[in-house]
Structure formats: structure tokens, C-alpha cells
Amino acid sequence: MNVQDLIKNYGSKTVVDEVSFQVPKGKVLSLIGPNGAGKSTVMGMISRLVARDAGIIHFEDKDLNKWKSKELAKKLAILTQHNNVQLKLTVRELVSFGRFPYSGSHLTKEDKEIVDKAIAYMELESIEDRFIDELSGGQRQRAYIAMVIAQDTDYILFDEPTNNLDIYHASNLMRMVRRLCDELGKTVILVLHEINYAAFYSDYVCAFADGKIAKFGTVEEVINKECLHDIYKVDFEIINVKGKPLSVYY
Amino acid sequence: MKYKSTIILFIILIILAIMSLFMGATDIGISTLISGEKSIYSDIFLLARIPRLLAILCTGVGMSVAGLIMQQLCMNKFVSPTTGATIQSAEFGIALAMIAFPTMGLAVRTIFAFILAIVGTLLFVFFIQRIKFKDAVLVPLIGIMFGNIIGGITNFLGYQWEITQQLSTYFSGSFSLILQGNYELVYLVVPLIILAFIYANHFNIVGMGEDFSKNLGINYQGILILGLSISAVITASIIVVVGQISYIGLIVPNLVVLFKGDKIRGTLIDTALFGAIFVLLCDMIARSIIKPYEVPIELIVGSVGSVIFIIMLFYKLNGGRKVAVNEQ
Numbered sequence: 166m167n168v169q170d171l172i173k174n175y176g177s178k179t180v181v182d183e184v185s186f187q188v189p190k191g192k193v194l195s196l197i198g199p200n201g202a203g204k205s206t207v208m209g210m211i212s213r214l215v216a217r218d219a220g221i222i223h224f225e226d227k228d229l230n231k232w233k234s235k236e237l238a239k240k241l242a243i244l245t246q247h248n249n250v251q252l253k254l255t256v257r258e259l260v261s262f263g264r265f266p267y268s269g270s271h272l273t274k275e276d277k278e279i280v281d282k283a284i285a286y287m288e289l290e291s292i293e294d295r296f297i298d299e300l301s302g303g304q305r306q307r308a309y310i311a312m313v314i315a316q317d318t319d320y321i322l323f324d325e326p327t328n329n330l331d332i333y334h335a336s337n338l339m340r341m342v343r344r345l346c347d348e349l350g351k352t353v354i355l356v357l358h359e360i361n362y363a364a365f366y367s368d369y370v371c372a373f374a375d376g377k378i379a380k381f382g383t384v385e386e387v388i389n390k391e392c393l394h395d396i397y398k399v400d401f402e403i404i405n406v407k408g409k410p411l412s413v414y415y
Numbered sequence: 416m417k418y419k420s421t422i423i424l425f426i427i428l429i430i431l432a433i434m435s436l437f438m439g440a441t442d443i444g445i446s447t448l449i450s451g452e453k454s455i456y457s458d459i460f461l462l463a464r465i466p467r468l469l470a471i472l473c474t475g476v477g478m479s480v481a482g483l484i485m486q487q488l489c490m491n492k493f494v495s496p497t498t499g500a501t502i503q504s505a506e507f508g509i510a511l512a513m514i515a516f517p518t519m520g521l522a523v524r525t526i527f528a529f530i531l532a533i534v535g536t537l538l539f540v541f542f543i544q545r546i547k548f549k550d551a552v553l554v555p556l557i558g559i560m561f562g563n564i565i566g567g568i569t570n571f572l573g574y575q576w577e578i579t580q581q582l583s584t585y586f587s588g589s590f591s592l593i594l595q596g597n598y599e600l601v602y603l604v605v606p607l608i609i610l611a612f613i614y615a616n617h618f619n620i621v622g623m624g625e626d627f628s629k630n631l632g633i634n635y636q637g638i639l640i641l642g643l644s645i646s647a648v649i650t651a652s653i654i655v656v657v658g659q660i661s662y663i664g665l666i667v668p669n670l671v672v673l674f675k676g677d678k679i680r681g682t683l684i685d686t687a688l689f690g691a692i693f694v695l696l697c698d699m700i701a702r703s704i705i706k707p708y709e710v711p712i713e714l715i716v717g718s719v720g721s722v723i724f725i726i727m728l729f730y731k732l733n734g735g736r737k738v739a740v741n742e743q
Binding site: 316 | 616619624629672
């Protein structure tokens with residue numbers, strides 16, 4: 166995926182200003198930055214949920230807008246935080262929706278096997294017949310991820326997946342993201358608020374500030390004192406833990 | 416067993432349907448029917464009682480499925496043809512047709528009712544989508560207000576053109592005037608429900624939200640408009656034939672969801688059967704309390720329905736508060 170000169174305006178305010186970057190295939194890329202820096206809007210545009218005002222998003226040799234919605238749904242999946250959680254659907258019914266772009270309402274035997282595998286992968290077998298509105302936040306998040314796994318796309322996008330999760334569930338989720346990349350070969354893009362999750366679990370980091378890319382690079386290139394100070398305007402201490410740069414701020 | 420509830424509901428419905436056929440001012444025994452003689456009794460049976468039963472079944476099935484679809488698509492358990500301005504819009508359409516084409520019959524009224532019901536429902540839904548209410552109870556309240564405004568305009572037109580009386584008899588839901596030859600329009604409910612069944616999973620996915628639908632490659636607005644139009648046309652065709660019957664679309668789907676969950680493919684048939692049973696029961700009550708006369712069914716459905724609606728409101732409000740406490 167290749168992004169060039171992306172622009173988005175809300176009214177007279179430019180929230181994303183000529184953003185260009187290339188998504189490394191088969192790696193985990195985290196988008197970080199302060200509130201209002203434009204990272205979530207960029208995520209919205211590369212996942213076709215938000216219309217862009219200018220720029221090119223090249224996805225597998227074709228512009229993103231040229232893709233048929235259903236075909237794109239087999240290549241790229243996005244998980245946002247704004248889903249209706251009031252519905253009485255069972256975990257299995259939710260995960261089965263992941264096969265919708267392939268088979269519509271009629272699941273084949275192969276689809277059912279893929280759904281089984283996704284449920285097993287997220288260790289949801291014991292709660293697969295429970296309704297999602299009765300689950301805890303962490304369980305529900307796992308159910309949504311199982312659905313995305315069943316969707317079987319090369320690219321998986323997560324918009325602030327650790328929001329509303331406690332430390333235990335959030336770190337479990339980040340380990341799961343790592344597994345999606347390492348074991349299943351997925352390309353994962355995340356929008357994250359927690360810099361340390363980005364540092365510990367991603368391969369590349371893209372830092373935004375004021376609608377522009379402040380820095381794009383490997384974890385070591387971005388997560389350092391000078392760079393973080395430029396982006397967040399706060400003093401950081403960097404401690405090396407298990408070979409990763411842990412940032413401390415107060 | 417997966418289909419246990421469906422089978423039980425089906426058996427209850429069959430028993431009630433047979434009971435309903437042999438209920439009424441004229442006593443008709445089975446023996447008179449099988450004797451095969453063409454008589455006044457078999458005429459009553461074929462021209463009045465069977466059409467009445469079929470109209471009741473279509474009404475119960477149609478209104479509850481229309482409510483089910485609207486609740487899913489709007490992500491709100493309190494939206495229904497009654498609380499989503501659909502009924503009032505359809506009535507507005509009928510009033511317009513009566514004024515503009517007083518000599519034309521059912522066909523013109525039907526077309527007006529269909530168009531206005533669709534337009535009114537879509538307007539309401541796009542309005543509540545723009546505003547994005549946080550409180551689930553506010554949405555039906557806005558819908559009731561919106562419906563009352565449209566009803567007010569209809570009343571005004573009624574006074575202006577002196578058709579108030581005509582309108583009020585037309586709108587008050589009743590099965591007593593159903594005869595062979597004037598009710599067949601309600602059969603439209605059947606193909607529309609089949610269509611709803613085909614798109615059941617689409618409606619479920621749209622009910623999960625716009626981002627969720629787009630991620631799965633579904634045309635969110637298109638499915639929303641399709642589903643709401645199906646609901647509106649079902650409602651309008653029932654109003655044209657039977658008149659207004661409130662609350663069914665609101666309470667029946669909510670009661671079934673408690674037991675069966677929200678997967679439409681799983682609940683649609685149960686909702687339809689339960690709706691038919693509910694209307695049939697109310698009709699039998701309406702016919703027996705002041706025998707040999709009958710009260711309009713809207714009276715029975717309205718009073719039973721409003722009580723259940725209030726209980727539901729309290730139940731939801733208490734439930735909501737409990738959830739908030741648990742999260743802290």
C-alpha cells in the first residue's frame with residue numbers, strides 16, 4: 166500500500182496535510198501522535214471509511230476508490246471502536262459475518278471451518294454461544310478480532326484497539342497483533358495512544374503532528390528523546406528494556 | 416431443539432385460527448360445512464370469516480416484522496411503525512388521495528399511502544442519524560412528536576375538506592368490515608416478508624453500524640433504504656385495508672428478542688408467528704366482550720400494548736442504570 170499527498174479538510178481546517186508514506190508488507194505499523202494530529206483520519210482514509218479530499222492511495226496496483234467494496238473486503242479489514250454492542254448476537258454469529266464478503270448469507274462448509282479456526286485461534290470456544298452484549302470488554306474485543314481473522318484479509322487495520330481495555334487485556338491484545346503478523350503473515354496497521362505498546366509490539370512507527378508526518382521509521386528511529394519531544398512537546402526519558410526503548414514521561 | 420419455540424408457536428396459532436373461524440354472531444357448526452350444501456352459512460364462512468382470519472394473520476405478521484426490521488436498522492429497540500412516524504405518514508397519504516382524487520378508489524389511496532409512508536420513515540431515520548442521540552428513549556419520543564405533527568396536518572386537512580368522519584372510521588383499525596374482494600391487498604405482506612428474509616443478514620450487519628457494514632463490503636445507505644421501504648410498504652398496505660393498529664411492531668419483536676436473540680434469520684419466523692397470535696387473540700377478545708357486537712381491535716391492542724410498552728420502558732431504564740453502575 167502506497168499513500169501519496171493525502172489531504173483532508175474539515176470546513177476550513179486542514180486535519181491531514183500532504184501525508185505520504187509506504188506501508189511495509191507483512192509488518193506491524195503503528196500510527197502515533199497527540200490528539201488531533203490526524204492519525205485516525207489517515208486511518209479512516211486508507212480503510213475507505215472516510216472520503217479523502219486529495220491524494221492517491223495505491224492498494225495492490227489499483228487506486229483504493231477503484232476497488233469494488235466487496236472485493237476490497239476480502240483484502241483489507243478495519244476494526245473501529247464505534248460498533249453497536251447492544252445486539253443480542255452470539256459470538257459465533259458475529260464471527261460468521263467475517264465470511265460475508267465471500268459467501269453472503271450462505272456459509273459453505275469451508276467457511277464454517279474457517280470460522281471454527283478463528284474462534285479457536287482467539288480461544289473463544291467456551292463462550293461461542295454467549296451473546297456479545299453480555300461479554301466483558303476484553304472478550305468482546307477478542308470476538309471482533311476473531312471476525313476479522315475469519316474475514317481472512319492480507320491487511321488488518323485497528324483504530325485505537327486498546328481503548329477501554331485494562332492493562333491485562335490491552336497487553337494481551339498487542340501480543341495477539343504480533344501473532345497475526347508473525348504467524349499468519351498479516352500486514353497490521355494500528356492507531357495507538359500508548360507509545361510503549363507501539364515501541365514494544367510494532368516494527369515501524371509513523372508519528373503524526375499537526376496533520377503531517379513528523380517522523381516515519383523503525384521503532385528505534387522514532388522512539389527517542391528528541392523525536393518524541395518534537396511531537397508531544399513533553400520531556401521523555403528513554404530506558405532500554407529487553408532491547409526496546411521504553412519511554413517514561415510525567 | 417433449535418426449532419422448538421417455532422413449532423409451539425405454530426401449533427398455538429393453528430388452534431387459535433380454527434377457534435376464530437367458528438366464532439361470531441352466527442353459529443356455524445362443522446357439520447353444516449361438511450354437508451356440502453351451499454347455504455347462507457357456507458357463504459358467511461367463505462366471504463367473511465376466512466378473509467377476516469387471513470387479514471388478521473397478515474396484519475400480525477406484517478406489523479411485527481416491519482417493527483423488527485426498523486429496530487435493527489435504527490439500532491434502537493423503541494423504533495417501530497408507531498413510534499417512527501410510518502403510520503401517520505401513510506394516513507397522511509390516504510387523506511391526500513381522498514382530497515385530490517375523491518372519486519378514485521383503493522388503488523390511488525394505496526399508492527399515496529406507500530409513497531408517503533416511505534418518505535416519512537426515511538425522513539425520520541435520516542433526522543435521528545444526523546442528530547445522533549445518546550439516549551435510546553429520546554429517539555421514539557422524537558418519532559412520536561414527528562408523527563403527531565403529521566397527524567395534526569392530516570386532521571387539519573380533514574376539517575378543511577370535511578372528511579374528518581370518513582378519515583376517523585377509515586383509520587381506526589378494525590377487521591369487522593373485511594369481506595372477500597376488499598382485503599386482498601394485505602397479501603402483499605407475504606412477498607415483502609420473503610424479501611426481508613433474504614436480506615436478513617444484511618439488515619443485521621447494517622444494524623451493527625456504518626463502519627462495520629463498509630468493512631464487510633455492504634452498501635450501508637442502500638440496505639438501510641431498502642429495509643425501511645419494506646417496513647413502510649408493509650405498514651401502509653395494512654393501514655389501507657385494516658386501518659391503524661398500534662404497538663404490535665414495537666412490543667412483539669422486543670418480547671421475542673428476549674428469548675431468541677437478535678439474529679434476524681433466527682427470529683423472523685418466531686416474530687411473525689407471535690405477532691399473528693397476538694393480533695388474533697386481541698381480535699377474539701374484541702369480538703367476545705360485548706357479544707354479539709364487537710369493539711374495534713385497536714382499542715384492545717392499544718390498551719394491552721401501551722401497558723406492555725410502559726413496562727418495557729421501565730425494564731430498559733433500570734437495566735441501563737445497572738450496567739452503568741457495574742462499569743464503575
